[in-house]
Every structure is written in structure tokens, then in C-alpha cells.
Amino acid sequence: MLHLVGLGLADETDITVRGLEIVKRAERVYLEAYTSILLVDKAKLEAFYGRPVIEADRELVESGSDEILAGADKADIVFLVVGDPFGATTHTDLVLRARELGIATNVVPNASIMSGIGCTGLQLYNFGQTVSMVFFTETWKPSSFYDRVRENAQLGLHTLVLLDIKVKEPSLENLARGRRIFEPPRYMTVAQCAAQMLETEAERKEGVCNPDNLAVGAARVGAPDQKIVAGTLQELADSDLGAPLHSLVLLGRRTHDLERDYIREFAVNQATFDASYQKGYGASS
Amino acid sequence: MLHLVGLGLADETDITVRGLEIVKRAERVYLEAYTSILLVDKAKLEAFYGRPVIEADRELVESGSDEILAGADKADIVFLVVGDPFGATTHTDLVLRARELGIATNVVPNASIMSGIGCTGLQLYNFGQTVSMVFFTETWKPSSFYDRVRENAQLGLHTLVLLDIKVKEPSLENLARGRRIFEPPRYMTVAQCAAQMLETEAERKEGVCNPDNLAVGAARVGAPDQKIVAGTLQELADSDLGAPLHSLVLLGRRTHDLERDYIREFAVNQATFDASYQKGYGASS
Numbered sequence: 001m002l003h004l005v006g007l008g009l010a011d012e013t014d015i016t017v018r019g020l021e022i023v024k025r026a027e028r029v030y031l032e033a034y035t036s037i038l039l040v041d042k043a044k045l046e047a048f049y050g051r052p053v054i055e056a057d058r059e060l061v062e063s064g065s066d067e068i069l070a071g072a073d074k075a076d077i078v079f080l081v082v083g084d085p086f087g088a089t090t091h092t093d094l095v096l097r098a099r100e101l102g103i104a105t106n107v108v109p110n111a112s113i114m115s116g117i118g119c120t121g122l123q124l125y126n127f128g129q130t131v132s133m134v135f136f137t138e139t140w141k142p143s144s145f146y147d148r149v150r151e152n153a154q155l156g157l158h159t160l161v162l163l164d165i166k167v168k169e170p171s172l173e174n175l176a177r178g179r180r181i182f183e184p185p186r187y188m189t190v191a192q193c194a195a196q197m198l199e200t201e202a203e204r205k206e207g208v209c210n211p212d213n214l215a216v217g218a219a220r221v222g223a224p225d226q227k228i229v230a231g232t233l234q235e236l237a238d239s240d241l242g243a244p245l246h247s248l249v250l251l252g253r254r255t256h257d258l259e260r261d262y263i264r265e266f267a268v269n270q271a272t273f274d275a276s277y278q279k280g281y282g283a284s285s
Numbered sequence: 286m287l288h289l290v291g292l293g294l295a296d297e298t299d300i301t302v303r304g305l306e307i308v309k310r311a312e313r314v315y316l317e318a319y320t321s322i323l324l325v326d327k328a329k330l331e332a333f334y335g336r337p338v339i340e341a342d343r344e345l346v347e348s349g350s351d352e353i354l355a356g357a358d359k360a361d362i363v364f365l366v367v368g369d370p371f372g373a374t375t376h377t378d379l380v381l382r383a384r385e386l387g388i389a390t391n392v393v394p395n396a397s398i399m400s401g402i403g404c405t406g407l408q409l410y411n412f413g414q415t416v417s418m419v420f421f422t423e424t425w426k427p428s429s430f431y432d433r434v435r436e437n438a439q440l441g442l443h444t445l446v447l448l449d450i451k452v453k454e455p456s457l458e459n460l461a462r463g464r465r466i467f468e469p470p471r472y473m474t475v476a477q478c479a480a481q482m483l484e485t486e487a488e489r490k491e492g493v494c495n496p497d498n499l500a501v502g503a504a505r506v507g508a509p510d511q512k513i514v515a516g517t518l519q520e521l522a523d524s525d526l527g528a529p530l531h532s533l534v535l536l537g538r539r540t541h542d543l544e545r546d547y548i549r550e551f552a553v554n555q556a557t558f559d560a561s562y563q564k565g566y567g568a569s570s
Binding site: 020262 | 370
């Protein structure tokens with residue numbers, strides 16, 4: 001059987017008791033290590049599980065799924081995923097491939113940033129569709145996120161923005177030369193995301209990501225040193241939330257008083273927060 | 286410190302290792318037992334934790350929060366929540382009250398139906414806002430859900446519908462007489478939800494919840510006997526997914542091929558599924 005086991009958000013102790021039991025008795029254990037990361041490394045997981053873990057990079061998962069699935073018709077094979085197993089499309093692919101091969105699958109859910117973002121005090125049923133923000137380059141600044149944010153904003157809904165990570169990516173130069181040498185990992189910060197949203201606003205000028213629009217930044221959700229800040233997009237572009245992983249929520253105008261009270265405690269500056277809030281947020285807006 | 290610990294979705298083994306450690310060493314442990322339920326009872330939890338658990342009903346949480354928080358400035362008090370701690374507004378209230386009293390709080394995230402619904406194969410970033418469906422009565426059939434679903438549908442997005450549960454609710458007659466006698470618990474089924482959506486469509490006639498619109502029903506997400514069915518709303522109104530808890534997703538038209546392939550396997554009837562799908566679903570619609 002193929003078991004997709006969610007690891008949750010922060011460290012090795014965020015696995016569920018059900019998940020840990022499966023990991024301990026499985027024949028092989030893979031760790032999906034490119035769409036998200038835990039805040040601890042593989043060695044820490046191996047020590048906690050008391051067994052080896054095989055790192056599965058994008059290449060192995062996307063081209064070598066049959067290698068992962070080998071023997072899963074008879075033995076238990078585990079595929080560990082940071083957050084919840086269904087957070088990324090890739091894993092749906094793996095289950096579909098298992099189905100084709102007649103291999104049974106079992107999923108062990110866990111916390112995902114999609115629900116964990118509730119730690120900000122923003123109500124999950126006030127969120128619209130989730131968007132992703134990729135690292136802009138000199139020549140590639142995709143703004144499709146802006147259209148999705150606008151759709152949410154028109155309904156008064158919050159938007160969760162998931163921030164790009166680059167792990168084991170070859171540089172363009174090494175890619176061209178066919179060398180398997182990787183760039184150091186990069187994790188987008190709340191400040192970088194806010195700056196890219198402002199850059200896109202300056203380009204598109206539709207008033208979706210204004211400098212005085214309110215947003216909430218969250219870092220290391222679920223970890224003991226979790227950090228949350230609230231402020232204008234301009235303030236967040238100047239913020240520093242420390243180590244990864246970061247996420248950002250652009251506030252929708254259909255905000256409940258309870259949500260305001262909760263996030264106001266995290267404001268970079270309560271005066272600018274109140275001023276921006278009064279300009280157009282709140283349930284009656 | 287007040288610890289809000291998520292229990293996940295199915296049984297006692299869905300708690301995280303981090304959460305279990307906190308439960309074992311805490312002074313008092315409360316179980317929030319009215320906005321959702323695990324598929325096992327309190328006695329099973331107590332046996333697993335090796336300690337007593339205090340059931341917290343709506344009355345205690347909403348009017349007796351200071352009783353829950355008593356001593357939390359010095360000792361560890363745990364408040365167990367099915368799913369993720371921030372799934373329901375009530376718990377935000379409890380944290381705000383703790384803040385007022387100067388009591389530190391710690392949240393242990395877990396799987397929520399908001400992310401667990403990914404087990405259907407539908408991509409979480411294709412969902413719009415989540416809605417709730419309450420039990421209709423002869424005189425009270427609130428249709429605000431219909432407006433939210435329409436907003437999502439206009440953007441081509443899926444809608445997760447969370448289904449009503451009634452636990453420890455006094456009957457109207459007993460309420461009027463001031464008697465603390467409760468009705469037997471009731472959990473809405475996928476079939477009841479689909480029927481109420483069709484009833485509202487017949488009333489509103491805006492084409493948001495047509496009998497041949499596609500939907501996915503999910504029961505006991507995360508449990509070994511989890512069940513998923515896909516079909517038209519009419520088919521789901523005639524379905525039987527067994528024991529609670531149930532959830533329903535109304536499919537948005539911006540469906541990806543990979544999502545279709547995944548849910549088609551769960552179709553009540555693949556011929557009607559395909560016929561409805563071809564009428565207007567798919568990424569290009």
C-alpha cells in the first residue's frame with residue numbers, strides 16, 4: 001500500500017500518532033522535499049523515526065514515480081509530505097499512477113497552511129481562492145495572481161498568498177551546460193511578496209494592491225517562534241519576519257470586528273492600521 | 286498557558302505527537318464537543334491519553350470561559366478542538382479572553398476539513414469561500430448560502446459546504462419550559478444537503494444549484510472507512526454515505542482535467558457524470 005502521510009507545518013513532532021505508527025513499520029519512507037519544507041532537516045526526522053528516510057526531489061517524483069511505487073502492491077511504502085498530502089498537485093498525480101498499477105492508497109491528513117493560516121485570527125470562511133507568488137526576475141513578472149486577488153477583493157474576501165520556494169534548482173547557466181549543480185535554496189519573505197504586489201499594482205493600476213491596503217504576514221506557523229504582523233502593504237514591504245517559511249494574507253473588506261480585534265494586536269503601527277481600516281474595511285463595507 | 290490543541294478528523298490517533306505530549310502533562314483538559322465531533326467518544330480519548338477529559342458544551346465555552354481559564358496563568362490548561370483549533374469563531378473568542386486576562390496561549394494545528402477535503406482530488410486553490418448549511422425547518426430555510434455559492438460559481442470555483450450538526454440542543458418545547466433535556470444528536474447527510482440545495486434552487490431559480498450540476502460528497506474524511514462519491518446534485522440527494530460526518534463540494538466550472546480524472550473514479554454513474562461534465566465543466570469553460 002502507498003501511504004501519503006502529512007507532516008504538518010513545523011517540526012518532527014507535528015506528525016500524527018497514526019502517521020508515526022505507519023512510518024515506523026513501513027518498508028521504505030520517502031520525503032517530498034521540494035514543494036515545501038519543515039523547519040527541521042532530514043537527519044532530525046530520521047533520528048525521531050529511528051529509521052532512514054529517502055529524499056525525493058522533483059525529478060524522482062515527476063519522472064521516477066514507478067521507482068517510488070516499486071513493491072507497494074505487497075509492502076507498505078510511505079511518501080511524507082510537508083503540511084497536508086493534498087496541498088500540491090504532484091501528489092494527486094502519484095495517487096493516480098498508483099491507481100493505474102492497482103496499488104491501494106491511504107492518506108493521513110495533517111495541518112496545511114491553508115487551514116493553519118487561521119492562527120492569524122482571520123476566519124477561514126472569509127477567504128476566497130488561494131494564490132501563489134513566484135520570484136520575479138528581470139524579464140518574468142507574472143501577474144496572474146493579481147486577477148485572482150481582484151476577484152476575491154470584489155467579493156470582500158481575504159486572499160492567502162503562498163510564497164515561492166526554490167530548493168535544488170539548477171542555475172540557468174548550469175542548466176544550459178547540463179550540470180547537476182544547484183543554487184542555494186531561496187524562500188520568499190513577506191517583505192519580498194509585498195514589494196512584488198506593489199510593483200504589479202504600479203504596473204496594472206487597478207487598485208487591487210494599494211500601498212495602504214491592509215495585509216497580514218505570518219512566519220513559521222505552528223512553531224514556537226511563530227510570528228504574525230499586520231500592517232499596510234507598504235509597511236509589510238519593509239518588515240522582517242525572520243527565518244522561513246512565510247505566508248501573506250491580503251485583507252478583504254468584508255472583515256468582521258472579531259477579526260479586526262485579533263489582528264490589530266499584531267499591527268506594526270496601530271495608528272496606521274486604524275487609519276487604513278477606517279477607510280473601508282469592516283462587515284458593513 | 287492556554288493550549289488549543291487540534292485533534293484532526295477521525296479518531297484518537299489523529300492528534301499530533303506535539304499535541305499528545307502537552308495533553309499528558311497538562312493540569313486540566315477540556316474537549317470542545319458541540320461544533321464538530323470525532324468518530325470516537327470521550328472514553329476512547331481518556332483511555333488513549335491515560336487521563337480524564339472534561340466535556341465543554343456550548344454553555345461552558347460561551348458563558349463559562351473564565352472557569353476554563355482559571356489558573357491558566359500558572360498551569361497548563363488544554364482545550365481540545367476537533368479538526369484545527371481555528372475552524373470555529375468560538376475559539377478566537379477564547380483566545381481574546383485569555384489575552385485580556387494576560388494568559389499566554391499556544392496553538393497546536395491539525396488537519397481541518399477545509400484542507401482535508403483535498404482527499405477528493407479537487408485542488409484547494411480552486412475553492413472559493415466556504416459556506417455552512419443548516420437544517421431547514423418548516424418555517425426557517427435560510428438561503429444566504431445560495432448567494433455565496435453563486436459568487437464562487439461566477440468565478441468558476443468550487444464551494445465546500447460544511448454540514449450542520451446538532452449536539453446537546455434542547456427541543457423548542459424543553460427550551461420554553463427551561464428544562465435541560467436534550468434532543469438526540471443529529472448530523473446532516475450529503476443527501477439532506479443536496480436536497481436542501483435543490484429546494485432552494487426551486488425557490489430562487491437563478492441556476493446556481495441545478496439538479497444536473499456536479500458535486501462531490503465526502504464522509505468520514507481521514508478515517509479508514511472514508512467514502513467519497515461524485516454525481517449530480519440529484520444523484521447525491523438520493524445517495525447514502527453512511528455514518529457522519531459528511532461534507533459536500535459543489536463543483537466549479539474551472540475544473541482541471543486532473544481533478545476530473547480523480548473524481549470520476551468516485552462517480553455514482555460515470556455516464557451521467559460525463560454527460561453533465563461535458564455540458565460545461567473544464568478549464569476552458
